[in-house]
Amino acid sequence: MRSLIDIKELTVEEIEELIAVAEDIIANPKKYSEVCHGKKLATLFFEPSTRTRLSFEAAMYELGGNVLGFSEAQSSSAAKGESVSDTAKTVSCYADIIAMRHPKEGAPLVASMRASVPVINAGDGGHNHPTQTLTDLLTIHREKGRFENLTIGLCGDLKFGRTVHSLISAMARYKGVKFVLISPEELRVPEYVINEVLIPGGCDYVEVRSLEDYIGELDILYMTRVQRERFFNEQDYIRLKDTYILDGEKLKKAKSDLCIMHPLPRVNEIAVSVDDDPRACYFKQVLYGKYVRMALIMKLLELSAD
Amino acid sequence: MIIGQITEGIVLDHITAGKGMQVYKILGLDELDCTVALIKNADSAKMGKKDIIKIAKKIELDFDVLGYIDPGITVNIIEDGKKAKREKLRLPERVVDVIKCKNPRCITSTEQELTHEFYLADAEKKIYRCLYCESMAKND
Numbered sequence: 001m002r003s004l005i006d007i008k009e010l011t012v013e014e015i016e017e018l019i020a021v022a023e024d025i026i027a028n029p030k031k032y033s034e035v036c037h038g039k040k041l042a043t044l045f046f047e048p049s050t051r052t053r054l055s056f057e058a059a060m061y062e063l064g065g066n067v068l069g070f071s072e073a074q075s076s077s078a079a080k081g082e083s084v085s086d087t088a089k090t091v092s093c094y095a096d097i098i099a100m101r102h103p104k105e106g107a108p109l110v111a112s113m114r115a116s117v118p119v120i121n122a123g124d125g126g127h128n129h130p131t132q133t134l135t136d137l138l139t140i141h142r143e144k145g146r147f148e149n150l151t152i153g154l155c156g157d158l159k160f161g162r163t164v165h166s167l168i169s170a171m172a173r174y175k176g177v178k179f180v181l182i183s184p185e186e187l188r189v190p191e192y193v194i195n196e197v198l199i200p201g202g203c204d205y206v207e208v209r210s211l212e213d214y215i216g217e218l219d220i221l222y223m224t225r226v227q228r229e230r231f232f233n234e235q236d237y238i239r240l241k242d243t244y245i246l247d248g249e250k251l252k253k254a255k256s257d258l259c260i261m262h263p264l265p266r267v268n269e270i271a272v273s274v275d276d277d278p279r280a281c282y283f284k285q286v287l288y289g290k291y292v293r294m295a296l297i298m299k300l301l302e303l304s305a306d
Numbered sequence: 307m308i309i310g311q312i313t314e315g316i317v318l319d320h321i322t323a324g325k326g327m328q329v330y331k332i333l334g335l336d337e338l339d340c341t342v343a344l345i346k347n348a349d350s351a352k353m354g355k356k357d358i359i360k361i362a363k364k365i366e367l368d369f370d371v372l373g374y375i376d377p378g379i380t381v382n383i384i385e386d387g388k389k390a391k392r393e394k395l396r397l398p399e400r401v402v403d404v405i406k407c408k409n410p411r412c413i414t415s416t417e418q419e420l421t422h423e424f425y426l427a428d429a430e431k432k433i434y435r436c437l438y439c440e441s442m443a444k445n446d
Binding site: 079083084085101103104105106110124125126127161192196 | 309409411412414415417419420427428436437438439440441442444
């Protein structure tokens with residue numbers, strides 16, 4: 001039995017296999033509509049999420065399975081003080097697979113150590129969010145057709161943005177990838193990402209402050225939200241939240257085939273007018289997230305359509 | 307100062323000067339009923355100054371804990387007044403319940419029954435990370 005807690009647990013080959021299955025689901029959805037018949041997914045969401053929870057649930061329904069769970073800690077036994085370990089053991093009696101989001105870092109790992117069914121980390125605080133990374137990878141693959149030889153700009157909150165750290169780890173494994181890390185000084189990518197991922201991987205990277213100066217070089221622009229919930233100090237949040245706003249003016253300098261991504265939800269970092277630009281890929285990214293989660297659920301349940 | 311030789315027991319030599327008391331406490335030597343000597347700031351040709359601990363009894367030692375606190379320690383097992391065995395320590399791959407994760411966002415901050423486990427992330431820089439949240443251990 002296998003769980004997915006951290007994207008680094010998947011080999012390059014396994015990621016490519018998941019991408020290939022997701023691509024096949026997109027091409028032949030009917031083939032997969034009964035793969036999870038009789039199986040149940042438990043979505044244990046100890047903090048609010050619209051996208052990820054609904055994406056998991058939609059994924060399971062489209063595979064012909066069923067879903068149970070809760071969407072906030074207050075409506076679970078956690079409100080009575082139940083431990084993550086006990087919740088995981090209990091839910092293992094009801095469901096075939098668990099998707100867990102929790103505000104505490106490492107909670108899904110604890111669950112996977114105690115549960116008797118596979119556990120998918122659906123986000124643990126500012127730590128890991130592997131299915132977002134799989135979503136990002138499928139989006140890059142769909143839009144660019146490759147992972148090698150791309151210049152990827154990551155813009156905004158690179159310090160607390162867990163999706164950024166995971167995406168860098170995943171893309172650093174491919175040849176010819178250049179990272180342009182665009183952030184205010186206070187929200188720079190943590191040193192360990194540079195020292196333990198970028199430098200050992202021999203990756204080409206630059207840390208810069210200006211989006212305008214570098215947007216013209218990018219094949220992919222990954223925008224992020226400055227997240228209020230990651231700050232202990234409200235004033236720091238207010239000071240930094242409007243640092244980068246992507247609008248039509250900035251996009252004039254960008255390549256015609258730029259792929260604009262965002263893990264969503266956005267606040268104001270991408271102007272709504274950009275949504276109509278053919279380079280905006282963030283809503284397609286949401287759709288791809290469902291397909292790659294379908295592929296992952298199948299993999300962890302050891303099911304196939306053949 | 308003269309500290310007598312022991313005929314049976316353990317000598318922890320080459321403890322980094324100043325760390326002797328930490329080793330003494332973490333090994334629970336205050337609870338032993340045999341003779342225990344903690345020598346601080348002894349002269350050392352190799353280290354300049356070092357701490358030494360002599361325990362007049364053969365006790366079970368957690369080499370992983372010792373290796374984490376001070377990998378330079380030499381463990382000498384004494385039998386019949388002679389050095390019967392000498393062990394060099396090394397950094398352990400894992401340390402359990404020796405250090406606590408100080409990240410307030412870590413699951414170990416709220417779930418009391420969890421062990422505090424750290425793994426060796428970078429042997430060269432002696433970096434340990436929390437198994438759950440990957441925060442770096444503060445070795446103090």
